[in-house]
Amino acid sequence: xxxxxxxxxxxxxxxxxxxxxxxxxxxxxxxxxxxxxxxxxxxxxxxxxxxxxxxxxxxxxxxxxxxxxxxxxxxxxxxxxxxxxxxxxxxxxxxxxxxxxxxxxxxxxxxxxxxxxxxxxxxxxxxxxxxxx
Amino acid sequence: xxxxxxxxxxxxxxxxxxxxxxxxxxxxxxxxxxxxxxxxxxxxxxxxxxxxxxxxxxxxxxxxxxxxxxxxxxxxxxxxxxxxxxxxxxxxxxxxxxxxxxxxxxxxxxxxxxxxxxxxxxxxxxxxxxxxxxxxxxxxxxxxxxxxxxxxxxxxxxxxxxxxxxxxxxxxxxxxxxxxxxxxxxxxxxxxxxxxxxxxxxxxxxxxxxxxxxxxxxxxxxxxxxxxxxxxxxxxxxxxxxxxxxxxxxxxxxxxxxxxxxxxxxxx
Numbered sequence: 001x002x003x004x005x006x007x008x009x010x011x012x013x014x015x016x017x018x019x020x021x022x023x024x025x026x027x028x029x030x031x032x033x034x035x036x037x038x039x040x041x042x043x044x045x046x047x048x049x050x051x052x053x054x055x056x057x058x059x060x061x062x063x064x065x066x067x068x069x070x071x072x073x074x075x076x077x078x079x080x081x082x083x084x085x086x087x088x089x090x091x092x093x094x095x096x097x098x099x100x101x102x103x104x105x106x107x108x109x110x111x112x113x114x115x116x117x118x119x120x121x122x123x124x125x126x127x128x129x130x131x132x133x
Numbered sequence: 134x135x136x137x138x139x140x141x142x143x144x145x146x147x148x149x150x151x152x153x154x155x156x157x158x159x160x161x162x163x164x165x166x167x168x169x170x171x172x173x174x175x176x177x178x179x180x181x182x183x184x185x186x187x188x189x190x191x192x193x194x195x196x197x198x199x200x201x202x203x204x205x206x207x208x209x210x211x212x213x214x215x216x217x218x219x220x221x222x223x224x225x226x227x228x229x230x231x232x233x234x235x236x237x238x239x240x241x242x243x244x245x246x247x248x249x250x251x252x253x254x255x256x257x258x259x260x261x262x263x264x265x266x267x268x269x270x271x272x273x274x275x276x277x278x279x280x281x282x283x284x285x286x287x288x289x290x291x292x293x294x295x296x297x298x299x300x301x302x303x304x305x306x307x308x309x310x311x312x313x314x315x316x317x318x319x320x321x322x323x324x325x326x327x328x329x330x331x332x333x334x335x336x337x338x339x340x341x342x343x344x345x346x347x348x349x350x351x352x353x354x355x356x357x358x359x360x361x362x363x364x365x366x367x368x369x370x371x372x373x374x375x376x377x378x379x380x381x382x383x384x385x386x387x388x389x390x391x392x393x394x395x396x397x398x399x400x401x
Contacts, residue, residue: 065196072193079186080205086179087158087225089207096206097190100198117197128206 026055028110033057035130036114044122046102049073049115060117069104072097073115076106094128107131141246143170152238155230157210160223161243169220187214187221217244218251307339308397309374315390316377322361326350327377328396330364336398347399350376352386359399 029052036048040059047060049070060066080095095106098120105116105124109131116127142161149156149172160171166184168177175183187203194200203214206228213235215222222243226235309332316327326348336345348362360382365372376396378386388394 068193068196072196075193076190079189080203082186083183084205084207084212086175086183087210087212089205089210089212089225091208093206093208094204096202096204097194097197097200098202098204099194099196100201102197104194104197 026052028052029055029112032109032112032114032131035133036116039116039127039130042118042122042127044119045116045127046119047117049117050112052112069115069117073104073106073113076104076115077108077113080106093132096124141250142243145243145246146170146172149224149238153226153230153234155227156224156235156238157227158223158225162221162223164219164221183223187223213239215239215243217247220247307336308395310393311374311376311396313383313388313390313392313394314372314375314377315383316379321379323379323381325361325363326379326382327363327365329372329375330366331373332396333362333364340398340400343400345398345400349397349399350378350382350386351395352388353393353395354387356386356388358382358385362398 029050033050036050036057036059039045040048046062047058047069049060050057058066058070060069076095076097080092084090084092092108097104097106101120103118103120103122103124105114105118105127107114107116107128114131116124118124118127146159146161149159158172158175160175160180160183161169162180162184163169166181166188168180168184171180190203191200199216200214201216203212205212209228210225211228212223212225215224222239224235224239311328311332328348333345337343345362347359349357349359351357365375365377376394378388378394383389386394
């Protein structure tokens with residue numbers, strides 16, 4: 001079952017964040033959401049999570065796994081960042097976690113965090129290219 | 134795993150730089166977070182931190198069946214963590230490195246060595262554990278057999294005497310594959326085949342000098358017959374590995390000259 005959720009929160013960033021950068025972020029978010037909507041149609045892609053500091057889009061086939069997958073993608077983003085620090089890896093492009101049942105591709109574009117969930121047979125290389133465009 | 138068992142992994146890791154110079158760091162740790170082998174560029178604390186971060190992901194990744202592979206790609210470098218049973222191989226390499234070499238090291242070489250180590254490790258564990266159980270559970274039973282064995286040793290030679298007759302039947306029966314030659318002539322007995330004398334001598338030696346008088350012959354299509362046997366008298370080279378069979382037996386076996394048959398001695 002396909003479910004699409006859009007959450008928009010009006011957080012109190014007005015003092016610290018410049019308006020221009022917030023607009024830029026929103027533009028990037030919109031571009032990414034359009035790209036992910038395309039990616040979502042690819043064979044083997046079971047869903048995605050896109051979140052910025054103020055917005056989030058969740059589109060997952062399995063509704064009951066939304067929370068699990070949200071926590072997983074968040075954990076991957078945080079821990080992989082820590083791991084790369086130790087090896088002085090900079091400018092991370094992507095993090096791919098392959099499990100026995102599925103795989104997750106996590107990427108960061110500016111302040112936006114992306115998690116694409118797919119079957120193991122799906123090709124993730126093209127997805128990375130498409131998001132980095 | 135003991136140190137001796139992990140050594141092969143350490144040796145291989147040390148060779149990674151030679152095999153793939155673009156590999157800057159490698160580490161193998163187990164699911165308990167224990168370092169098994171590494172290239173020792175990182176400090177112990179850093180290694181622990183790395184394992185801890187990985188475990189945080191692994192815990193959440195149970196939702197997708199646990200981690201098999203983790204690949205972090207930066208612009209110039211990449212970090213890969215590959216699961217192998219209970220072990221994890223972490224490798225940091227340049228993205229310019231030959232991916233084929235990296236993959237073969239990650240997915241073939243190390244997993245194969247780990248499997249071999251595990252196989253070797255499993256054998257002594259089983260053999261060590263079973264006597265330990267026996268000693269604890271049945272100490273008296275273990276102590277008694279040597280006492281019983283002593284009187285048994287004496288009757289063994291007596292018992293062996295009647296068994297000697299069976300010994301001649303029980304040993305492994307050699308089967309030779311021989312090439313068929315047709316033998317004809319007025320003085321050729323129709324119920325006797327002739328076999329290379331070397332083969333006959335070997336059979337005779339195997340059965341303690343006993344003369345082989347009968348053989349079982351089986352054609353490749355499964356037809357069988359038992360008949361008398363004699364050694365080929367001629368000492369020509371072309372009789373080596375040959376069996377000369379009279380026409381009637383050839384008909385029974387439905388075989389012909391140049392074909393192969395399986396021959397084994399009949400020892401009574």
